[in-house]
Amino acid sequence: MKEVIQDIIIRNSDDYIINMGPQHPSTHGVLRLELSLQGEKVKYVVPHIGYIHRGIEKMCERDTYQQIIHLTDRFDYLSAHMNNEAVCLNVENALEVEVPERVKYIRTILDELNRLASHQLWWCAFGMDLGALTTFFYGLRDREVILDIFEESFGSRLLHSFNTPGGLMHDIHPNFQKRTKEFIKYFRKKLPEYDQLLSNNVIFQMRTKGIGYMSKEVAISYGVTGPSGRASGFSCDVRKNHPYSAYDKVDFKEILDTTGDTFTRYKLRIAEMWESMNIIEQLIDNIPEGDYTAKMKPIIKLPVGEYYQRVETSRGEMGVFIISDGNKFPVRVKFRTPNFANLFVLNKIGSGNKIADIVAISGSLDLVIPDIDR
Amino acid sequence: MTNDQLKEKISEWVSGIEFPENKQYLEVLVPANSLKKLAELLHNTPETDFDYLISLSGVDYVSHLAVVYHLESTSHKHFLVMKVKTEDRENPNFDTVNEIWRTAEWYEREVFDMFGIKFNNHPDLRRLLMDDDWVGFPLRKDYKDEIKMIER
Numbered sequence: 001m002k003e004v005i006q007d008i009i010i011r012n013s014d015d016y017i018i019n020m021g022p023q024h025p026s027t028h029g030v031l032r033l034e035l036s037l038q039g040e041k042v043k044y045v046v047p048h049i050g051y052i053h054r055g056i057e058k059m060c061e062r063d064t065y066q067q068i069i070h071l072t073d074r075f076d077y078l079s080a081h082m083n084n085e086a087v088c089l090n091v092e093n094a095l096e097v098e099v100p101e102r103v104k105y106i107r108t109i110l111d112e113l114n115r116l117a118s119h120q121l122w123w124c125a126f127g128m129d130l131g132a133l134t135t136f137f138y139g140l141r142d143r144e145v146i147l148d149i150f151e152e153s154f155g156s157r158l159l160h161s162f163n164t165p166g167g168l169m170h171d172i173h174p175n176f177q178k179r180t181k182e183f184i185k186y187f188r189k190k191l192p193e194y195d196q197l198l199s200n201n202v203i204f205q206m207r208t209k210g211i212g213y214m215s216k217e218v219a220i221s222y223g224v225t226g227p228s229g230r231a232s233g234f235s236c237d238v239r240k241n242h243p244y245s246a247y248d249k250v251d252f253k254e255i256l257d258t259t260g261d262t263f264t265r266y267k268l269r270i271a272e273m274w275e276s277m278n279i280i281e282q283l284i285d286n287i288p289e290g291d292y293t294a295k296m297k298p299i300i301k302l303p304v305g306e307y308y309q310r311v312e313t314s315r316g317e318m319g320v321f322i323i324s325d326g327n328k329f330p331v332r333v334k335f336r337t338p339n340f341a342n343l344f345v346l347n348k349i350g351s352g353n354k355i356a357d358i359v360a361i362s363g364s365l366d367l368v369i370p371d372i373d374r
Numbered sequence: 375m376t377n378d379q380l381k382e383k384i385s386e387w388v389s390g391i392e393f394p395e396n397k398q399y400l401e402v403l404v405p406a407n408s409l410k411k412l413a414e415l416l417h418n419t420p421e422t423d424f425d426y427l428i429s430l431s432g433v434d435y436v437s438h439l440a441v442v443y444h445l446e447s448t449s450h451k452h453f454l455v456m457k458v459k460t461e462d463r464e465n466p467n468f469d470t471v472n473e474i475w476r477t478a479e480w481y482e483r484e485v486f487d488m489f490g491i492k493f494n495n496h497p498d499l500r501r502l503l504m505d506d507d508w509v510g511f512p513l514r515k516d517y518k519d520e521i522k523m524i525e526r
Contacts, residue, residue, distance in 0.1 A: 008497045050503035057488075058512055093398075220425050220448055223477035234448065236426075241451065305397055308444060308455075310428070319429050319444070332513075336429035336444075344480045373503060 009044045009347065011036075022051050026129045026359040029369025033346075033358065040354045045347045053373040060333040065091050065165055065300045068333065073159035075337055076371035078118035079313035081110045084163035086320045089244055090309035091165040092294075094302045094324070101246075102290040103167045108246040109283050110162065112276040113180065116187070117146040118314035119269050119276075122366045126266065127198050129363040130207055135198055142190055149179050165300055167293025180284055184277050191273060199270065208263040212349045212361035215260060222348065223341035226316025228365050231268045232260035238312040250282045265364040301328050315339055315366055339371040375421060375452055383422065388412050394457070401455040409458050410469040416445065416454070417474045423447045424454060427471075430481035432489040434515045435459075439466050439489060460491075463516075467492040488513035 021032040030051035036043040056071050063071070065087070072083040085107055092099060124139025147157040153173040154160040162169050198204055214224065219232040229236045237254040239247045255271045257264045302324035310319045316338025323332040342365050350361050375383070377400040384402055385391050388411060392403040404412050416424040428444040440459040446452070460466045470493040472479040482493045483502040490511040493499060501508060510517050 050501075050505075053503040055512065218476075221476045223427060223475070236448075306401075306442075306455075308398060317428070321429065321431055321442070321444070323433060331435075332431075332433050334429065334431035334433075334442075336431075340480065341477050344477060348476075 009046060015043070020355075020358070022048075026363065027369065028125060028367065031343075031367070031369050031372070033362075035355065035358065037355070042351055042353055042355060042358060045350045045358065047343055047346060049343070049369075049372050051373065052370055054370075056374050057333055057335065060330060062329060064328050065302070065330070068330075069163060069165075070159075070161045072335070073161055074370060075335065075374060076313055076315060076318075076339065076368045077158055078121060078368060079114055079315065079318075080159050081107075081114040081162065082311050082313040083318060084161060085111065085245070086309055086311040086318050088163045088165050089311065090307050090320045090322055091300060091302065093309060094305065094307045094322070095165075095300070097166055097294050097296065099167055099294050100290045100292070101288045103292060103294075104246040105283050105287045106168060106172055106292075107163065108250070109180065109280055109287075111245070112279045113146055113149065115314045116273055116276050117143050117150075119273050120146075122269060122314075123194060123198070126363045126366075127204075129359050130204060132198055132201065132204065135194075138190075138193065138197060142187060145183050145186065149176065149183065152176070152179070164293065164296075166296035167291070171292040177284055177287070180280065184281060184284075187273075188277065191270070194270060199267065205263065207356075207360055208266060208364070209261060211262045211353060211357050212364065213261050214345065214349045216258070218345065218348055219260075222345040224316070224345050224365075225341065226312070226314070226338050226366075227268045227272060228265050228342055229316065230255060231257050231265040233258040236317060238310050238317055242310060244309075244311060246283060250279050252279050262360050262364040269366070299328050301326060302330070310336075313338060315368065315371070316342060335374060337371045337374060339365075339367050339369075340374075343367055343372055375450060377452075380422065380452065380454065383419075384412065384416075387415050396455060399453050399455050401457060403457050403459070406458050406460055406468055410471065412456070413443075413471045413474050416456075421450075422452075423449050425449075425475075427475035427477055427481075430478055430485065432485035432491055432513065434489060434513065436515050437461070439463065439491060439514075441468060441485060441491065443471070465492070466490065467494055469494050470496040472496060487511070490514070 015036040018035050021027050022030040032048040034046040060068050069084050072087055073080040075083050120139045120143040124136040127135025151157050153176050154162045214232045216233040219229045219234040225236040240254040252275050304326045307322045319336030321334040322330050325331050350358050388408045390405045394401050416422050424445040424447050426446045426448050431442045433440045438459045438461045443456040445454045485491050487501045487504055
């Protein structure tokens with residue numbers, strides 16, 4: 001018999017409650033945390049979500065599969081490409097369409113570029129949450145280079161909707177390979193600066209080491225995936241466990257750690273950035289020639305059935321569950337977004353700490369609020 | 375465990391089980407009254423060891439309401455889709471699984487919010503995404519969108 005993990009909150013009328021949010025700068029969006037305090041110690045945390053609930057799952061029921069792609073950008077806007085890919089892969093698998101090799105390679109490269117951009121933004125915002133303002137300028141400086149590559153190839157910087165069922169919207173820009181290689185060369189020099197600036201900072205280490213410990217059992221039971229889960233030893237990398245696109249052709253390691261505190265979650269994301277650059281370098285010179293999309297019908301109708309597809313976004317496991325009745329509109333689309341589960345663990349790992357530690361812990365979980373509210 | 379072994383094991387444990395056709399994964403349709411028993415057995419038995427609840431979704435099939443559980447074992451890497459359904463639209467209710475997989479607490483709140491399915495013994499069954507005073511359950515097929523929020 002396994003140990004049962006319990007952290008049911010019991011509220012009392014004489015609890016001392018303060019609200020953190022909905023407009024608190026450290027939540028990076030509209031999230032309200034109800035904190036019960038005892039002195040400066042936090043007794044429990046109740047997250048209140050739904051401030052930017054847009055009903056995307058309901059909207060999907062009146063949209064075609066091509067239109068759904070554009071809605072998925074708006075969940076985790078920092079992993080827009082991976083979110084698109086989740087829906088595309090699901091539709092392709094359901095239709096049993098084989099996409100060209102070229103598409104698989106480009107998708108994988110873009111996934112990793114997107115992951116790098118996302119981790120850079122997380123790094124600079126995390127430093128800023130803990131009072132190190134310089135990180136913000138360093139992070140955004142490097143992220144700008146990736147966004148420029150995106151802009152040149154897809155015409156937009158953040159929400160590119162570049163994937164379509166069957167392939168890509170159009171071919172990549174002729175400069176894409178050259179500029180990506182230049183960026184990798186540039187960023188390999190810049191990434192050690194991140195360690196010098198923040199990771200080795202004594203104040204930063206004191207604020208993050210040993211704070212917000214999460215065990216492997218807790219990570220699995222709460223469904224905490226992505227770098228936050230892997231920092232606790234939960235091997236949850238979809239790229240490794242269930243390879244999609246060109247991930248089965250590249251050699252990379254799933255970075256795991258078992259310490260499980262805030263500093264480990266931080267270190268793990270820095271290590272993932274190195275690994276992402278490795279993956280891009282293996283693929284960028286080997287993009288096969290060919291079409292940028294498979295031949296698809298203009299109106300996509302999925303066969304009757306239920307389909308589930310998982311991908312790894314920069315924050316964890318993203319799942320798309322589509323139920324089709326054979327029409328061009330789906331009956332039901334459910335998105336399993338990583339941040340939804342990642343936020344719920346906050347009470348478990350955050351209670352018992354001080355208020356300022358909640359900022360560090362929620363920062364290390366790398367929350368993007370639209371991804372929670374959908 | 376292979377899918378066939380899982381099938382055999384599950385039919386041994388609980389009676390009245392059905393295995394609907396699913397192209398991707400093994401799917402199990404559980405009678406509502408044995409949902410909790412099967413969930414506990416799947417989670418606690420070392421051979422099955424379904425310790426990771428990936429997602430929990432409510433579905434309105436018009437003829438009935440259902441809850442779909444996507445389960446994976448982190449040690450054995452096998453996958454299972456567990457489904458439970460009810461034809462009662464007035465007062466649908468199932469047992470909660472939040473003590474087994476803690477992540478279910480919020481997923482069940484979301485299903486309650488969107489489909490009005492109640493979960494017995496849930497510790498904190500409030501609306502999650504919609505306002506507390508919202509009337510109706512938006513993701514149901516018979517939901518009346520009176521203020522034209524979705525259809526223009």
